[in-house]
Amino acid sequence: MSAEEFRLHMGNDFFRTAYQLACQLGLYLEDQDKYTPRFTHSITEDEAEEYLEHWIQCYYAPNPFTKSLNGLSEPVYVVEELIKYLEQHNSSANLKDALTNIFHDPMGNMDIMTNALNNYSKVIVVKDGFAKLETNYKDYMRQMPNRNDKEAFFKNFDVENRKQKIVTNSLTNKYRPYITAIKSKPFLLLAGISGTGKSRIVRELARACWDEGTDEYKAQKPKNFQMVQVKPNWHDSSDLIGYVSRVSGKAEFVAGEFLKFIAKAWENTETPYFLCLDEMNLAPVEQYFAEYLSVIESRKSHEDGTVTTDPIVEKADEEWYFNLTASLTSDEDIRKQFNEQGICIPQNLIVVGTVNMDETTFSFSRKVLDRAMSIEMNEVDLHGGLTERNEPIGKLDKAELIGYAVDGVDVYAANKEVCETVLTYLDAVNSVLEGTPFKIAYRTRNEFLLYVVNNLPYKKGENDEELPQGYVVARALDEITSMKVLSRIEGDDTKVSDKLLDSLTETIEEGLKEVSGEENTVKSISLAKLKEMKDKLVSGYTSFWS
Known part of the structure; x- marks a missing residue:
């Protein structure tokens, strides 16, 4: 199909902006005034969305479809450089200032760039003009195809590779706790x-x-x-x-x-x-x-x-x-x-x-x-x-299954506020365990931090509603408390007392409410387990394990 025929066929809306043209020229190859589809089948909306998620990682300035920046002599990959800038500025910065600093020249089409980052980057969120790194940005970046390997890049969209x-x-189904x-x-x-x-x-x-x-x-x-x-x-x-x-x-x-x-x-x-x-x-x-x-x-x-x-x-x-x-x-x-x-x-x-x-x-x-x-x-x-x-x-x-982080230090800097919330909760729990063989140390602290951070992306409810971050953090804290604190508690009434279990129940309940907020309380599995363990203690012995 000729370029002119292609434009008539697709309509003016298809070419509304330079941004859309850049996207579409990735989906179609223009050669000798002809457009050749890179797909072997009709492009669905989902495929276009997935393409854009790959495309934005390879988006660079200046390029043939955007206004060139005077201060640049070589292509600069926008998302990659923006991530580096945000890493140096505590994961958040004014987007316009950041891009001006990176490219040494004001960048046009800020509304288009904001839309692209929010909808397709998966690693940067822009709100009220400020760009912020998502907590799991390193994981997403490692999934990106090599921008220089064109064959591998477009193979993502072949029918047999869908x-x-x-x-x-x-993801709100039952597999989230296993995966994280x-x-x-x-x-x-x-x-x-x-x-x-x-x-x-x-x-x-x-x-x-x-x-x-x-x-x-x-x-x-x-x-x-x-x-x-x-x-x-x-x-x-x-x-x-x-x-x-x-x-x-x-x-x-x-x-x-x-x-x-x-x-x-x-x-x-x-x-x-x-x-x-x-x-x-x-x-x-x-x-x-x-x-x-x-x-x-x-x-x-x-x-x-x-x-x-x-x-x-x-x-x-x-x-x-x-x-x-x-x-x-x-x-x-x-x-x-x-x-x-x-x-x-x-x-x-x-x-x-x-x-x-x-x-x-x-x-x-x-x-x-x-x-x-x-x-x-x-x-x-x-x-x-x-x-x-x-x-x-x-x-x-x-x-989604294999993490790059091993210790708390691997996630702390990029998630400082959340990690401090976790540490405050852990300090309260550990104060109850003081003087018992069940007190937790650095290994468990690290696993708490990793588990909570790994749960942050799972923020959609059963009806696809956005869950408050406090709820997401409290839900993860509740689950990891059961996994790593309660699982270690066992013994007769000389080691495990009613008072210990009651104090733990009160501390965990208050801690989770403080994190989630009164209006977003978590249905707690750790509190249910503590009740079960207390009921067992009547026989003179209790354990997490049924």
Whole structure:
């Protein structure tokens, strides 16, 4: 179609502004006075919206479709430079002043720029002329395609690559606590009575990492999911990680399922990999999983967004070790990494243990509970799943499950006000726990900060209404209190008293109301659990675990 025909066909409204023209010229290629669609099908509104979210990250000034700025001799990417500026100014600044400072010249079309940032950037919000960084901006920026890789950029919009996206800031279904807990720490315990679907949730989370319709999505067991049934006779890591055998007369490492799965995760680091330890507490966890419990605490975040750990299998300058790495992977780069650094835990590996509490299982030591996120799954809706299949999770991107932050310091600067709210709440809770073995320390503080910050994007209610930030923070505080504070409290009436539980109840209730506001109170799971624990104490002993 010629350029003139194209304009007549689309109508004047299609070309209202230079901004829209810039967008449309990304969707269509003009060559020798002809417009060629970059799509192989009609463009839907959703596809155009998704395109704009990618496009704005590559928007630069000056460009062919906007008024040039006199002070610029080279293209400057607007969003990237604006983020850098806001990072240097406590995450907020007057937008016009910021752009003038960046480009050394007043920028026109401020209303268009404001609209573009608010609707498509996902990382910057402009209100009353002031630009502010969203708390999770680093995660979104890491998802952006390479602006120099044109093929990869436009492949996002091919028919066969259409994705059923999950919309994080409107996700209000039951999967949010699992997703944000995993992002805060990739070690999760799912506790509950038998038959509540604990292992199924892990499998479905793994499935949600693939595009709907692909072979992996339709597979009974996606390749990024591994179920390992824990055996009651496990008292070391030989069955799970492996061991050195000399039966043949020479040393040979026999790799366990966990180690093999680690290697698979290294081969596909862009996809989250889920290891499900079914009935995890049939054997003493701190014995058969000792290496992992140690290594998970060695995680370190880096400026490029990667997280590294100490090796779970130390490198050895011996034949058995080189044979092991060769058997684990055919990828030369990964094998070289294993040989030089040992076998470490990849950032995309998530470990989930399902837990049943009865007379056949072991209780968890504080060492295990301190290192894991815990979610209880005892609620059963007998009417659920009869009229329709299980609620779909949607498409999960890597950044929604895999966090770059490990310690509180990684999120504090960009979320200072929220973090101070969390610390005030924690101080009050810790004052009640003073003098007990349940007092919390730095590890738990870090996990509180990470969990609350990771929940900030989830600010849409069930009817798509905007939830007040106070409510979002209080909801997350309530959940993490149950996961990390109450899960550690157990003992007879010499360790756990009515007075302690009453004081905790009062402090948590007041703290949550202060954060959420009286008119936006949270339906508290931690207060319900405290009531249950107090009722148990009548027998002389209480525990978080049912």
